[in-house]
Structure formats: C-alpha cells, structure tokens
Amino acid sequence: MLKLGLILLGTLLVVAIFAPLLSPHDPSIVSGPVLEPPSAEHWLGTDLPGRDILAQVVFGARESLVVAFVAGALTMFGAVLVGVLPALVGGWADRGAAHTVVLLLALPGLPLIVLIGSMAGDSRAAVIAVIAFIGIAPNARILRSQALTLRQRGYITAARGFGGGPMYVLRRHLVPGLGPLAAVGFVNWAGIAIALDAGLAFLGVGDPTGVSWGLMLNRALDEQSIYFSGMWTWWVLPPGLAITLTVLGFTFVGVGLEPTFNPRWLRAT
Amino acid sequence: MNDSARPAQSALVEVEDLRVTFDRDVDAVRGVSFALATGDSLAIVGESGSGKSTLALCLVGLVQPPEASGSVRVAGAEMIGADRETLRRVRWSTAAIALQGTPFNPVATVGDQIAEPLRDRLGMGRSEAHRRASTLAEEVALDPALLDRYPHQLSGGERRRATLAMVLALDPQLVILDEPTAGLDAAMRREVVSRIRALADRRGCALIVISHDLPDAANLTNRVMVMYAGQAIELGQTRRVIGEPAHPYSWALVGAHPVMNTTKDLRPIRGHPPDPRNVPIGCSFHPRCTQAEAVCWEAHPPLVESRGRSVACHFGGLKELLQARRISKSFAVGDRLVRALDNVSLVVREGESVGLIGPSGSGKSTLARILAGHLAPDQGRVLLGDVELPASWRGGSVKALRRRIQLVMQDPTDALSPRLTVAELVREPLDIGGELDGADRRRAVADMLECVGLPCTGSFLDARSHELSGGELQRIAVARALVLRPKLLVADEPTAMLDASEQARLLTVLRERQIEMGLGLVLVSHDMAVVRKVVDRIVVIDHGRVVEEGPSQRVAVAPSSSTGRLLVEAAPAFTAADDPMEPPTMTEERSQR
Numbered sequence: 023m024l025k026l027g028l029i030l031l032g033t034l035l036v037v038a039i040f041a042p043l044l045s046p047h048d049p050s051i052v053s054g055p056v057l058e059p060p061s062a063e064h065w066l067g068t069d070l071p072g073r074d075i076l077a078q079v080v081f082g083a084r085e086s087l088v089v090a091f092v093a094g095a096l097t098m099f100g101a102v103l104v105g106v107l108p109a110l111v112g113g114w115a116d117r118g119a120a121h122t123v124v125l126l127l128a129l130p131g132l133p134l135i136v137l138i139g140s141m142a143g144d145s146r147a148a149v150i151a152v153i154a155f156i157g158i159a160p161n162a163r164i165l166r167s168q169a170l171t172l173r174q175r176g177y178i179t180a181a182r183g184f185g186g187g188p189m190y191v192l193r194r195h196l197v198p199g200l201g202p203l204a205a206v207g208f209v210n211w212a213g214i215a216i217a218l219d220a221g222l223a224f225l226g227v228g229d230p231t232g233v234s235w236g237l238m239l240n241r242a243l244d245e246q247s248i249y250f251s252g253m254w255t256w257w258v259l260p261p262g263l264a265i266t267l268t269v270l271g272f273t274f275v276g277v278g279l280e281p282t283f284n285p286r287w288l289r290a291t
Numbered sequence: 292m293n294d295s296a297r298p299a300q301s302a303l304v305e306v307e308d309l310r311v312t313f314d315r316d317v318d319a320v321r322g323v324s325f326a327l328a329t330g331d332s333l334a335i336v337g338e339s340g341s342g343k344s345t346l347a348l349c350l351v352g353l354v355q356p357p358e359a360s361g362s363v364r365v366a367g368a369e370m371i372g373a374d375r376e377t378l379r380r381v382r383w384s385t386a387a388i389a390l391q392g393t394p395f396n397p398v399a400t401v402g403d404q405i406a407e408p409l410r411d412r413l414g415m416g417r418s419e420a421h422r423r424a425s426t427l428a429e430e431v432a433l434d435p436a437l438l439d440r441y442p443h444q445l446s447g448g449e450r451r452r453a454t455l456a457m458v459l460a461l462d463p464q465l466v467i468l469d470e471p472t473a474g475l476d477a478a479m480r481r482e483v484v485s486r487i488r489a490l491a492d493r494r495g496c497a498l499i500v501i502s503h504d505l506p507d508a509a510n511l512t513n514r515v516m517v518m519y520a521g522q523a524i525e526l527g528q529t530r531r532v533i534g535e536p537a538h539p540y541s542w543a544l545v546g547a548h549p550v551m552n553t554t555k556d557l558r559p560i561r562g563h564p565p566d567p568r569n570v571p572i573g574c575s576f577h578p579r580c581t582q583a584e585a586v587c588w589e590a591h592p593p594l595v596e597s598r599g600r601s602v603a604c605h606f607g608g609l610k611e612l613l614q615a616r617r618i619s620k621s622f623a624v625g626d627r628l629v630r631a632l633d634n635v636s637l638v639v640r641e642g643e644s645v646g647l648i649g650p651s652g653s654g655k656s657t658l659a660r661i662l663a664g665h666l667a668p669d670q671g672r673v674l675l676g677d678v679e680l681p682a683s684w685r686g687g688s689v690k691a692l693r694r695r696i697q698l699v700m701q702d703p704t705d706a707l708s709p710r711l712t713v714a715e716l717v718r719e720p721l722d723i724g725g726e727l728d729g730a731d732r733r734r735a736v737a738d739m740l741e742c743v744g745l746p747c748t749g750s751f752l753d754a755r756s757h758e759l760s761g762g763e764l765q766r767i768a769v770a771r772a773l774v775l776r777p778k779l780l781v782a783d784e785p786t787a788m789l790d791a792s793e794q795a796r797l798l799t800v801l802r803e804r805q806i807e808m809g810l811g812l813v814l815v816s817h818d819m820a821v822v823r824k825v826v827d828r829i830v831v832i833d834h835g836r837v838v839e840e841g842p843s844q845r846v847a848v849a850p851s852s853s854t855g856r857l858l859v860e861a862a863p864a865f866t867a868a869d870d871p872m873e874p875p876t877m878t879e880e881r882s883q884r
Binding site (some may be wrong): 175176177179180181182183184185186187190194195198199 | 663664665690691693694697698700702705706707708710719720723724768771775
C-alpha cells in the first residue's frame with residue numbers, strides 16, 4: 023500500500039516539477055476552440071473559453087502540492103507547539119494547552135473555512151492558513167496523548183538516571199517516539215488539505231483567475247449544459263480523478279507508514 | 292582487655308614486627324605484631340597462604356634467621372635467633388605446638404609417642420611415663436586401651452585427641468593448635484572443639500588456634516586475628532570481629548562461610564589471594580577490595596584502633612556506601628496528602644546487600660526511587676559516601692554522582708525503549724556519558740552481556756525488545772545498569788514479571804555481579820523467600836516506616852515485628868497435601884495495628 027501511495031505521489035511530484043515541459047499549452051490562455059472534445063492537438067480537449075484541459079490538470083498539480091505541503095507542515099508545527107511541548111513541560115502550561123485543544127476541537131471546521139476564505143477574498147495564503155489551522159486540534163490531541171505516555175515511560179526515567187539531559191531525551195527518545203506519529207499526521211492532513219482546497223475552489227472561495235483542480239470543477243459545473251452532454255467526460259473527469267488519486271496517494275502513504283514506524287514491525291536485518 | 296598491637300606488660304607471648312621471607316622473595320609473614328596474656332586465647336584466621344602456619348612455627352622458633360627477623364618472645368625468652376638450649380627449654384614445656392595433620396611417627400605406638408617427652412624431659416621411667424600417658428588420654432577422652440595401637444589404627448578424631456594429649460604432656464603455658472579440626476566430620480569437630488575449650492579452661496593455659504575454619508576458631512577463642520598476605524588486618528574480640536567484621540576482608544571472609552544461621556547463598560571473596568612473591572604495594576587487599584581509593588594503592592595502612600578493635604584499613608574498616616537519613620515523602624492524592632515515607636533511615640555498607648521488604652503500598656518503591664535519585668524527598672538527605680546527593684537532576688557533577696547509583700525497574704518492557712536494539716540499549720548509558728570510544732564501547736557492551744549470561748552475537752545485538760523474553764529483557768536492564776560501573780544497584784522487584792526459573796537466573800546474575808564488581812545492592816521485594824537468599828541484611832518497612840531491621844538470618848527466621856512475621860508466614864513454601872496450611876491473613880492482622 024505504501025508503494026502504491028509513493029508511486030502516486032511520486033508521479034504527481036514529477037508532473038508538478040516538469041509541468042512546463044509536459045504541458046503542450048499554457049493553461050491560462052485560450053489555445054483552441056471552445057469546448058473541443060479530446061483531439062490530437064488537445065489530448066483532453068478544451069474548456070469553455072478554449073483553454074487546454076491537460077495543461078490545467080498538469081499545472082494544477084503544482085497548486086495542489088503546494089497546498090498539501092504548506093498546510094500539512096503548518097498543521098503539524100502547530101500541533102507540536104500546542105500538543106507536545108506543554109505536555110512535556112507539565113504544570114499550568116499543560117493544563118492551558120489541554121483546554122485550548124478542547125476549545126479548538128469544538129469549532130466547526132468547514133463553515134469556518136468558508137467564512138474566513140470568503141472574507142479573505144482571493145488570498146491563497148489565507149485559505150492555506152485556515153486549512154492548516156483547523157488541522158491543529160485533532161493532530162495536537164493525538165500527539166499530546168502520545169507525549170504524555172512517553173513522558174512516564176521507564177526508559178525515559180532510566181535515560182535520565184544514566185545522566186541524560188533533556189536535550190538527549192528529546193533527541194533519542196521523544197523525537198523517535200513522536201516522529202512517526204507526526205509524519206503520519208502530516209501525510210494525512212496534506213491529503214485532507216488538497217480535498218479541502220479543491221472544495222473551497224469548487225464553492226468559489228478564493229482567486230477565480232488561478233489554475234487549480236478545484237477551480238476547474240467549479241467552472242465546469244457552473245456550465246448548465248454539462249449535465250445534458252458528454253462534455254463531463256473530458257472536463258469534469260480529469261480534475262476529479264486527479265484530486266481523487268492524489269488524496270488516495272497521501273492516504274496510502276499515511277496508512278502504509280504506520281506499521282513501518284511501529285517498532286514491533288521492525289525486524290532484525 | 293587490651294586489643295591494641297602493643298605488647299602488654301605481663302604478656303606471655305610478645306610478637307613484634309615479625310617478618311619471614313623464604314627463598315629470598317617469598318614473603319610469608321610481613322610485619323606482624325601482637326601480644327597474648329597468660330590464660331588468654333587467640334585465633335589466627337585467614338585464607339590458605341596468608342602466613343598463619345608460618346607465624347605458628349615462629350612462635351616455637353622453628354623458623355630462624357636469615358628467613359625470620361623481628362622479635363618473638365615467649366615467656367620472656369626471645370625465639371628469633373635463640374640458641375638450641377633456649378629453644379629446647381621453651382619448646383613443649385612452655386609452648387607446645389600441634390602441627391597441622393598428624394604429627395605421629397607411623398612405626399611407634401601412640402602411647403610411646405605421648406610418653407616420649409615425659410621420659411625425655413622429665414626423666415620419668417617407662418612405666419611411670421605410661422601411667423602418665425594414660426591419665427592424659429583420659430583427660431582428652433581417649434580410651435587408654437588405644438595407646439598400644441599404631442597411629443594408622445586410630446580414627447581421625449582419636450588421632451586428634453592423641454595429639455592433644457601429646458601437646459599437653461608437659462603442662463605447657465601456651466598451646467598452639469594448627470588446624471585442630473581440619474578433616475574431621477561435623478560431629479567430631481564439635482566434640483574436639485568443646486574438649487579443647489574445656490582443657491584450656493581447666494589448665495589455665497593460653498591458646499593460639501590457627502584455622503581457616505572461622506566458626507571453630509570463633510568457638511575456641513576470646514580474641515581473633517585476621518591475617519591477609521602475611522599481615523594482620525584485624526585484631527580484636529572474637530565476638531566483635533566475627534559478629535560485625537570491620538575490615539572489608541574480614542567481612543568477606545565471614546560472608547564466605549556456610550553456617551546454619553545464614554540463609555543467604557554462599558558468597559566467594561572476589562579475586563584471588565596475592566602471590567607471596569609479588570604482594571601488591573600499598574594495602575595488600577586493595578585489588579580485591581570494593582572500597583579501594585588512590586591511597587590504598589600507595590600506602591600500607593597500619594593496624595590502628597577502630598570500632599572497638601584494631602583494623603588495618605585507611606578508612607577504619609568498611610565504609611558506609613549509602614546513607615538515607617530521615618527521609619519523608621508525601622504524595623497528593625486528590626486533595627488529600629498521603630504519607631508514603633515517614634522518617635525512614637537506611638544504611639548500605641560497601642559491598643553489602645540489603646533487602647527492603649514490605650507489603651504493597653508500604654513505601655518501599657518510593658524509597659527505592661528516592662535512593663536512585665529518580666524522585667526527590669520532601670525531607671531528609673541521601674548521601675553517597677560522604678557526598679550529599681542534591682535533589683535536582685541538573686548540573687554536571689550531579690550527573691556523575693547519579694550514575695554511581697542505578698535502578699533496575701520492575702517492568703523491563705517499560706524500562707527498555709522498544710525502538711532500540713539490544714546493542715543500542717546496553718550502549719545507551721555509555722553514549723550519554725560520552726565515555727570510551729567506539730570499539731571500547733562495543734567491547735564493554737559485549738563484556739557486560741556476557742556477564743549477565745546473554746549472547747553477544749550479531750542477531751541478538753540487533754534484536755528489539757519485543758523479540759525477547761521477560762527474563763532476557765530484565766537481564767538486559769541489569770546489564771545497562773551495570774555498564775556504567777555503579778557503586779550501588781537498587782533493584783525494585785526485579786523478578787516480579789519473571790517465572791521461577793528466570794527469577795533464579797536473574798538473582799544469581801545479580802549476586803554474581805555484586806560480588807565481582809563489589810557493588811552495594813538494595814533489593815526491594817515483598818517476597819521474604821527471595822530476599823533472604825540474596826541479602827545480608829533485611830529492612831522491613833510498613834506504612835512508610837522502618838519497623839524492623841537486622842541480619843537476614845534473624846529477620847527471615849525470627850522476625851520481631853508483626854509485619855515481619857506476616858511476610859515470613861506469607862512467603863511461599865511447599866506444603867504436603869495432608870498438611871493444610873492456613874493461608875496467612877494479611878489484612879486482618881494489619882488492620883489490628
């Protein structure tokens with residue numbers, strides 16, 4: 023499963039990096055007739071103003087990956103800050119953080135994103151920030167519980183008994199103990215971020231002039247005639263499949279990583 | 292009684308700075324001084340080769356210059372360098388010695404040999420001498436009919452009694468017995484000991500017993516001198532020296548003896564006695580000593596007054612390795628304060644093992660954690676040697692101190708990170724300390740694994756904790772605690788998760804390591820049956836207080852506290868099916884308190 027996920031994400035990464043080479047046309051300018059079905063010139067056809075769909079799918083990969091990585095990284099950074107550090111310090115910091123996490127969990131995620139997204143207008147950064155923000159609470163809760171059990175582990179006490187300082191314990195025991203969980207959280211939230219981002223674009227929140235899979239869906243489904251013709255096969259299907267496969271890729275990697283990071287699965291080589 | 296090495300005014304025997312060197316380089320006796328008053332008794336004990344027998348030979352002038360130097364005066368006569376006439380006058384009539392083994396001529400009857408000195412020295416006639424020999428035989432409880440037999444026709448005990456008769460023939464003031472009970476069975480030994488004791492008392496003669504058998508020596512004499520590598524290292528009243536030995540060697544020697552009133556397993560003294568050709572400089576015991584410091588390498592300690600006897604140790608005897616003084620600790624449970632420890636004090640001496648025993652919730656684990664520095668006490672102090680341990684973890688010197696005390700926890704699966712391999716686990720303490728370089732570290736890890744009876748092959752070193760059994764894990768936990776070479780090991784219920792066989796293996800490993808590495812050991816347990824096999828002293832703790840403390844044989848057999856009695860009764864024992872044993876009712880009696 024991990025392999026499949028890595029193949030999917032690897033392909034996506036290659037496509038994103040080499041987008042200008044792979045794409046036959048510029049995605050943001052009209053390069054052919056309106057709503058042309060797939061042809062030799064436009065492999066996946068064109069959309070309403072006549073822009074190449076393949077080019078949009080290819081360049082949309084860039085957009086999605088940026089969202090995935092930036093939002094995923096921000097989320098986990100916040101989760102460590104709120105979930106792990108106070109748990110290790112203990113005392114009032116820990117109690118404060120615990121209450122904060124509960125409060126954040128109570129916030130309704132999607133309405134918040136829509137609200138802030140529409141208020142921020144066409145700022146991509148604001149959208150990514152909001153997606154990252156709502157990911158903090160659930161991830162912080164998972165990391166926090168792990169940090170709390172780790173803190174009481176005999177081997178941590180033992181390491182301190184051997185004379186190990188806090189930095190040693192962090193490096194040798196806490197990071198290896200929390201890292202896998204954080205990695206899985208990152209991958210999972212990256213996948214969710216792509217889906218959320220696409221959803222927002224589909225709802226019309228964000229920059230209407232950009233190139234992204236969500237925007238493509240938004241535009242295609244705005245066109246009433248798409249429900250009565252075969253246009254959807256080349257206009258809706260490619261971005262839909264791209265989103266699905268990418269989210270699947272992240273999910274596969276996340277699920278695949280879990281056993282690998284569990285020491286019980288590690289074998290002597 | 293004067294225990295000091297200075298000869299008393301009216302001493303029968305005065306030995307001063309006696310030295311014996313055989314073949315120019317074999318130092319058998321190296322500067323021994325002591326005095327013995329008329330009618331007093333002294334045991335000279337020590338391992339084989341410690342110079343006891345050579346010392347005895349010197350007392351009757353059997354070793355002379357150039358081998359011997361110094362002074363040995365018996366009843367005022369100097370034996371070192373004495374002429375034949377003096378020696379003849381003193382020997383047998385003033386100081387008689389029974390040499391090790393059988394001092395008989397195999398081709399003469401026993402009676403003739405007992406009579407020989409009587410005829411030779413006192414000029415008695417044949418029949419008178421034989422009558423006197425019969426009286427002597429009766430005195431030592433030897434059937435006079437046996438006097439006509441040859442030595443090989445007598446049993447070991449009979450020969451020993453015949454020897455006594457021969458030694459006593461001229462009514463000497465000093466009787467020297469070299470290994471008087473060696474080779475006898477237990478019943479015979481007991482009988483010979485009481486016979487000698489009675490004879491010495493009746494005749495009022497001074498007695499010097501040379502023996503490597505401590506219990507016999509202790510039963511025969513008032514005072515004892517412990518010898519090591521040709522030197523006296525402890526000299527004092529027998530009751531004191533055997534009861535609470537001060538010198539680390541005497542302590543180990545007493546511990547090595549199997550006697551009925553210890554419950555602990557036999558414990559050899561670590562290392563080997565020194566080669567008399569090449570005795571270590573400084574204190575000759577320092578290579579085997581657990582508390583040796585730089586000074587022990589450099590200077591030879593004189594025999595000086597300490598703890599009511601004379602001890603040749605730079606530290607006046609066994610040091611106190613760990614002291615916990617008036618420790619109190621409370622925990623907040625909800626809004627209630629629960630007192631886990633209340634004014635608890637505990638001492639662990641060098642190389643000693645102490646059992647900390649008590650029912651669940653008695654505070655023993657809390658104390659273990661405080662001793663190991665994993666928990667700070669509310670009140671009280673913990674001292675390692677004479678350095679007080681600070682409550683905080685921080686600071687470089689504290690770290691170094693903390694590592695001298697290591698804790699083995701109850702649950703090895705919790706104490707060992709599941710992410711690390713065996714090699715990484717055992718190496719972790721060295722990694723933290725930054726000690727040794729790569730190859731030395733690997734060797735230290737391999738050595739330590741071997742010490743605890745684990746393989747150090749590649750596949751085992753690369754294994755992780757979930758691939759190993761509980762017993763193996765606990766032994767790894769012991770190995771990583773010992774790899775730092777601590778002075779004290781605190782083991783908190785180390786066998787709680789193990790089956791009986793693994794428990795036996797782990798305790799054996801612990802005891803072995805304790806002896807070999809000269810560790811202090813605190814074994815925390817609720818199981819009296821386990822504790823008494825491993826420790827020298829037992830401390831019973833209940834409701835956060837020490838309720839009883841004493842040598843393990845006493846606490847494990849005749850406890851004085853109710854908690855101690857309960858723990859003894861509750862200790863596992865095999866009982867026959869037709870002997871229904873009433874299950875001990877812990878809670879009932881405890882609530883009565």
